[in-house]
Amino acid sequence: MRARSRFFKRGQNYLGIFLVASFILVALAAPLLSPNDPENPGPVKIVGNTRKLVPQPPSDLAPLGTLPNQASVFHALVWGTRSALGFGILVTLCAALIGTLIGAVGAYFGGWLDHFLMWLSDTFLTFPVIAAIVVIQQLVTIFLHNLGIYFDYWGVPMVWQNGSISAVTPPIAAMIDRLQSIDPVLIAFILFSWMYYARVMNASMRRVKQMDYVLAARASGVPARRIIFRYMLPNAITPVIVLASRDIGAIVVLQTTFSFIGIGKTSPWSMVLTLGKDWMFAPKGLTTYWWVFFPVTLALVLFGIAWNLVGDSLNEALNPRSPAG
Amino acid sequence: MLTLVVITVLLYGSVMLTPAETRATLYMPKNTSPRMTEEKWQELLEKMIERYELNAPFHVQYLHWLGRLVQGNWGYSPTLQEDVFSVIIRRTPATAELTLLAFLIFIPLGLLSGVVAASKKNRAPDHAFRLAAFVATSLPPMIFAILLMVIFYIDLYWFAPGRLGTALQSLVSSAEFKQYTGFLTIDGLLNHVPQVSVDALRHLAMPALTLAIAQWSILGRLTRALVIEESQQEYVAAARARGLPERKVMWNHALRNALPPLITNSMLSAATMLTGIFVVEILFNIPGVSSIAVKSMAYVPDAPAALGFAIYSVVVVLLLMSVLDLIQVWADPRLRWSS
Numbered sequence: 001m002r003a004r005s006r007f008f009k010r011g012q013n014y015l016g017i018f019l020v021a022s023f024i025l026v027a028l029a030a031p032l033l034s035p036n037d038p039e040n041p042g043p044v045k046i047v048g049n050t051r052k053l054v055p056q057p058p059s060d061l062a063p064l065g066t067l068p069n070q071a072s073v074f075h076a077l078v079w080g081t082r083s084a085l086g087f088g089i090l091v092t093l094c095a096a097l098i099g100t101l102i103g104a105v106g107a108y109f110g111g112w113l114d115h116f117l118m119w120l121s122d123t124f125l126t127f128p129v130i131a132a133i134v135v136i137q138q139l140v141t142i143f144l145h146n147l148g149i150y151f152d153y154w155g156v157p158m159v160w161q162n163g164s165i166s167a168v169t170p171p172i173a174a175m176i177d178r179l180q181s182i183d184p185v186l187i188a189f190i191l192f193s194w195m196y197y198a199r200v201m202n203a204s205m206r207r208v209k210q211m212d213y214v215l216a217a218r219a220s221g222v223p224a225r226r227i228i229f230r231y232m233l234p235n236a237i238t239p240v241i242v243l244a245s246r247d248i249g250a251i252v253v254l255q256t257t258f259s260f261i262g263i264g265k266t267s268p269w270s271m272v273l274t275l276g277k278d279w280m281f282a283p284k285g286l287t288t289y290w291w292v293f294f295p296v297t298l299a300l301v302l303f304g305i306a307w308n309l310v311g312d313s314l315n316e317a318l319n320p321r322s323p324a325g
Numbered sequence: 326m327l328t329l330v331v332i333t334v335l336l337y338g339s340v341m342l343t344p345a346e347t348r349a350t351l352y353m354p355k356n357t358s359p360r361m362t363e364e365k366w367q368e369l370l371e372k373m374i375e376r377y378e379l380n381a382p383f384h385v386q387y388l389h390w391l392g393r394l395v396q397g398n399w400g401y402s403p404t405l406q407e408d409v410f411s412v413i414i415r416r417t418p419a420t421a422e423l424t425l426l427a428f429l430i431f432i433p434l435g436l437l438s439g440v441v442a443a444s445k446k447n448r449a450p451d452h453a454f455r456l457a458a459f460v461a462t463s464l465p466p467m468i469f470a471i472l473l474m475v476i477f478y479i480d481l482y483w484f485a486p487g488r489l490g491t492a493l494q495s496l497v498s499s500a501e502f503k504q505y506t507g508f509l510t511i512d513g514l515l516n517h518v519p520q521v522s523v524d525a526l527r528h529l530a531m532p533a534l535t536l537a538i539a540q541w542s543i544l545g546r547l548t549r550a551l552v553i554e555e556s557q558q559e560y561v562a563a564a565r566a567r568g569l570p571e572r573k574v575m576w577n578h579a580l581r582n583a584l585p586p587l588i589t590n591s592m593l594s595a596a597t598m599l600t601g602i603f604v605v606e607i608l609f610n611i612p613g614v615s616s617i618a619v620k621s622m623a624y625v626p627d628a629p630a631a632l633g634f635a636i637y638s639v640v641v642v643l644l645l646m647s648v649l650d651l652i653q654v655w656a657d658p659r660l661r662w663s664s
Binding site for chain 1: 328331332336339340459460462463464465466467468471474475479593595596597599600603604607608615617618619621622624625626627628631632634635638639642643646
């Protein structure tokens with residue numbers, strides 16, 4: 001209860017919670033805020049005359065204006081919140097789960113297992129995410145290539161069979177779609193962010209292991225699994241929670257960046273920036289076509305700040321002695 | 326070292342999942358004569374499999390591959406249309422130049438702002454620093470890049486993206502311009518063409534700033550936290566009691582002792598930093614190593630480039646870590662006596 005009272009003492013904590021709550025609310029209420037186009041669902045909603053190639057200012061159909069292809073910025077913003085939140089939470093949850101498990105098991109059993117697991121996490125730490133993305137993408141590509149599938153100049157999949165080229169059959173096309181829908185960024189992020197959780201968890205579990213109640217439980221023959229999950233985890237998990245809440249923002253920011261430079265699947269937020277880029281660079285572009293830049297930028301920066309604030313507040317509430325970073 | 330072996334085994338193993346025929350096509354001649362028939366091609370393919378032992382068991386192939394790797398034969402990349410190793414070597418200076426310049430900006434700034442914020446804890450400079458660092462950590466690099474481009478490239482035309490202006494490119498690629506270090510800023514001075522150095526700096530300014538801003542906020546926040554932690558120790562109180570000036574207490578005592586954990590933390594984030602460097606390179610269209618990453622994102626099978634890029638990145642991270650390790654030994658004399 002003391003942690004809770006500490007948490008609600010500072011104004012900035014309310015700001016973080018308020019921001020995160022509003023992002024979650026927007027994500028949940030996306031269909032209400034900006035209904036999908038029934039014929040063409042997805043974050044790209046074309047409004048107005050597509051023959052105009054200039055971003056259109058805000059109107060009734062598009063409250064935050066449109067992109068050069070007449071897609072509504074507001075629609076992409078709202079649905080982008082949903083996908084960003086989903087991506088961030090999915091990656092963080094998976095990474096935290098793997099990391100917590102590895103860190104906890106290593107710390108509890110100690111000995112060579114601990115050494116091995118910590119060495120493994122150190123090994124993963126030396127591998128940059130961007131290289132992992134490249135390798136994963138290549139694996140998918142090589143797999144497709146082995147099936148005799150290649151992409152022609154327009155990106156249409158073709159199949160090479162018995163010395164002749166033909167269009168792919170529908171089941172193969174469906175499989176290609178499924179393979180291409182694998183997001184190398186998602187996999188790489190999960191594979192290369194669990195180490196931080198493992199390290200934090202390991203240190204925290206080692207501290208808890210020295211506690212008398214754990215010794216008592218071990219002495220009275222409680223099975224290892226029960227000790228780890230019932231006795232130690234609840235007392236050692238706080239640093240992981242702090243790290244995870246900070247990570248959600250950072251991961252989404254990084255994903256949008258990768259998406260912007262053309263690595264991984266397109267996220268709606270980065271799509272707005274990519275499509276609107278040329279108009280920002282026009283003379284006085286940022287002030288004239290402000291709606292292609294500022295709404296998404298604000299959303300991204302606020303998203304990062306919100307989760308960082310929540311992480312800081314949780315850190316202060318849960319481990320009061322550590323200095324705030 | 327063991328780390329490197331494990332990573333290469335895993336990487337090569339994942340490529341080995343593909344059948345030998347596919348990998349053999351990489352060694353096939355690039356320009357086939359029109360008279361080549363399907364059967365001859367198959368024959369040649371089998372010859373290649375035999376020659377490069379593509380059907381051999383894993384460890385044999387791996388060791389051969391490793392041997393070629395050490396000799397600098399990293400394979401031919403169809404997307405880059407060149408040998409991977411020579412591409413990487415040729416493009417490293419551009420990446421290194423950017424990184425070094427960013428280091429020169431953010432390390433002094435990060436330490437300075439961290440220590441100042443720590444010594445003025447909970448007062449105006451501290452609040453200002455925390456706010457700035459907070460925004461900087463949440464600011465995606467491309468947003469900052471766009472802002473810089475709009476202000477300094479399009480409106481003011483002080484800086485420019487890329488590595489060098491078109492006017493000077495032919496001069497630099499000519500035989501008269503000797504490549505001493507590969508760094509255009511230094512080579513320009515050594516070749517007595519200072520305008521090359523000036524132009525290179527003009528092009529480096531924006532990416533270096535973008536990179537430095539992100540790293541500065543991380544380093545500054547960490548320095549601040551560690552220095553605050555150190556300044557609660559008794560030796561700091563003792564130093565103050567001896568009447569040492571506050572500046573000396575902070576810099577020579579608190580920061581000095583905060584350095585070892587700071588370096589450990591930097592070692593842990595060396596890989597993240599390399600990713601950041603590559604991202605900035607792509608954002609500002611610098612012809613560095615990262616272009617390999619972008620090219621291999623297209624659906625074109627190019628295992629040598631992907632493997633080469635991955636191995637190069639790991640080697641660079643390990644090098645960075647060992648440099649930091651050396652600094653650590655200097656910063657923490659206890660390490661010199663242990664073991």
